[in-house]
Amino acid sequence: MDTPKSNHQRRRSSSPFLMSQTLWSSTEKTCRSGLTRSNDEKGVNVKVVLRCRPPNEDEMQVKGPLVISCDELKQEVTATLNTTTKQINKTFLFDKVCGPSSQQKDFYDQSVSPLVNEALEGYTCTIFAYGQTGTGKTYTMEGEAIKEKNGEFHKNAGVIPRAVQEIFDILESQKAEYTMKVAYIEIYNEEITDLLSLDEESKPIDEKQRKPLALMEDGKGAVFIRGLEEVTVSTADEIYKILEKGSANKHTAETLLNKQSNRSHSIFSITLHVKECTHEGLELIKCGKLNLVDLAGSENILRSGAKEGRAREAGEINKSLLTLGRVINALVDHSGHVPYRDSKLTRFLRDSLGGKTKTCIIATVSPSIQCLEETLSTLEYANRAKQIKNRPEVNQ
Ligand code: ADP
Numbered sequence: 001m002d003t004p005k006s007n008h009q010r011r012r013s014s015s016p017f018l019m020s021q022t023l024w025s026s027t028e029k030t031c032r033s034g035l036t037r038s039n040d041e042k043g044v045n046v047k048v049v050l051r052c053r054p055p056n057e058d059e060m061q062v063k064g065p066l067v068i069s070c071d072e073l074k075q076e077v078t079a080t081l082n083t084t085t086k087q088i089n090k091t092f093l094f095d096k097v098c099g100p101s102s103q104q105k106d107f108y109d110q111s112v113s114p115l116v117n118e119a120l121e122g123y124t125c126t127i128f129a130y131g132q133t134g135t136g137k138t139y140t141m142e143g144e145a146i147k148e149k150n151g152e153f154h155k156n157a158g159v160i161p162r163a164v165q166e167i168f169d170i171l172e173s174q175k176a177e178y179t180m181k182v183a184y185i186e187i188y189n190e191e192i193t194d195l196l197s198l199d200e201e202s203k204p205i206d207e208k209q210r211k212p213l214a215l216m217e218d219g220k221g222a223v224f225i226r227g228l229e230e231v232t233v234s235t236a237d238e239i240y241k242i243l244e245k246g247s248a249n250k251h252t253a254e255t256l257l258n259k260q261s262n263r264s265h266s267i268f269s270i271t272l273h274v275k276e277c278t279h280e281g282l283e284l285i286k287c288g289k290l291n292l293v294d295l296a297g298s299e300n301i302l303r304s305g306a307k308e309g310r311a312r313e314a315g316e317i318n319k320s321l322l323t324l325g326r327v328i329n330a331l332v333d334h335s336g337h338v339p340y341r342d343s344k345l346t347r348f349l350r351d352s353l354g355g356k357t358k359t360c361i362i363a364t365v366s367p368s369i370q371c372l373e374e375t376l377s378t379l380e381y382a383n384r385a386k387q388i389k390n391r392p393e394v395n396q
C-alpha cells in the first residue's frame with residue numbers, strides 16, 4: 001500500500017532523522033570534474049534537487065534521441081546534443097537527481113521528507129518547484145490525485161498531500177499537543193490573492209470577490225499578508241478539502257481573469273505550534289512553518305548573460321520570477337544589495353534565500369530535444385542556486 005505512514009514508521013523505528021542527515025549533513029565539498037555539490041560547512045545551503053519527467057507522447061514521436069540523461073547514483077544530469085551544426089555535452093551535479101522513472105513516493109521520501117521533519121522541529125522550511133511550463137512542477141507539488149476511491153493514498157499524489165500526511169503521522173505518534181494553520185495564496189501580476197477566501201463552500205471565487213491582499217511589515221521587519229485567512233485544521237482530510245478548494249479557485253480565477261496558470265505562483269503554507277516538555281519539566285513551544293511553492297513557468301523570465309539583449313515584451317516578463325533570479329545572483333556573487341524588495345514573491349519568501357530558512361529547490365526538466373534550450377537554462381539556474389548559503393543558526 002502506498003502510504004507515507006508505513007514509510008514513516010519504518011524510518012522512525014531506526015533513526016528519526018536518518019533522511020534528514022542524508023540531505024542536510026553533506027559536507028562533500030568538491031566532486032570530480034570540478035563539479036561542486038552544496039556543502040554545509042558555513043551554514044546550511046539551499047539544497048537543489050533535479051527531477052526529469054518521462055517524455056510525453058508528442059516528444060516520443062519526435063525523431064532523435066532524448067537529450068537529457070540522469071545518473072541517480074552519481075546525482076548527475078547530462079545534456080547531450082551531437083548534430084552537424086551543434087555539439088553540447090554538459091554535466092551538472094546536484095544534491096539529488098531523480099530520473100524519469102522516479103515515483104512520487106520515492107521522490108517525496110528522498111527529497112522532501114527531511115524538510116518536513118525539520119518543520120516539526122521548529123524550523124521554517126521552503127520548497128520551491130522551478131522549471132519550464134509542462135515539466136512537472138504541479139505534478140511534483142500537488143500530484144494528480146490525493147486518495148483512491150477506497151481511501152488509500154494515490155500513487156500519483158504529490159509533495160503537498162504527502163507532507164500533510166507525514167506531519168499528522170508524526171504528531172499522532174508523538175501524541176503531541178499542537179495547533180496547525182494553513183493558508184493558500186497566489187501571486188499573479190504582482191497581486192496577491194487568497195485562494196481560500198470563499199463566502200460559501202461551493203461558490204467559486206469571482207472577480208468582484210477577489211481582493212488583492214497587501215504585503216506588510218511589522219515593527220520587527222517581519223513580513224506578513226494583511227487579511228490573509230489562515231484556517232485552523234486538525235486532520236489531514238480537512239487539509240485535502242482545503243487543497244481541492246484552493247485548486248478549484250485557481251482554475252476559476254484563471255478563467256475569469258483570462259490569465260494563464262503558468263504565469264502565476266502559488267504558495268501553500270502550513271504553520272505549526274508544537275508543545276514539548278523538556279527533561280527539566282519546562283514547556284517549550286516549537287514554531288515551525290512549511291512553505292510549498294509552485295512557481296510560474298521559467299520560460300517567461302528575462303535571463304541574464306547571453307540572452308540579456310533579447311528582451312521580451314515587458315508584459316511577458318514575470319517580475320517575481322525575474323527578481324528571484326536576481327536575488328539568487330546577488331546572493332551567489334555576494335553583491336551588497338540583494339533586491340528582495342523588488343517583487344512580492346521575494347519579499348514574502350525573503351527568509352528562504354540567504355536567510356534563516358531551510359530551503360529546497362526542485363528544478364524540473366523535460367528530456368526532449370524540443371526543450372533543450374530551456375532545460376539548459378533551468379540547469380544553469382539551479383546550478384547557481386546551489387551556491388546560496390542560508391544561515392538557519394543565526395536567528396532560530
Ligand atoms: P508544470 O506544472 O511544470 O507546467 P505539469 O505538472 O502540469 O507541468 O506536468 C505536465 C504534464 O506532464 C502532466 O500531464 C503531468 O502529468 C506530466 N508529468 C510531469 N511530471 C511527470 C512525472 N515525473 N512522471 C509522469 N508524468 C509527469
Ligand code: MG
Pocket residue numbers: 137138139261262
Ligand atoms: Mg503547473
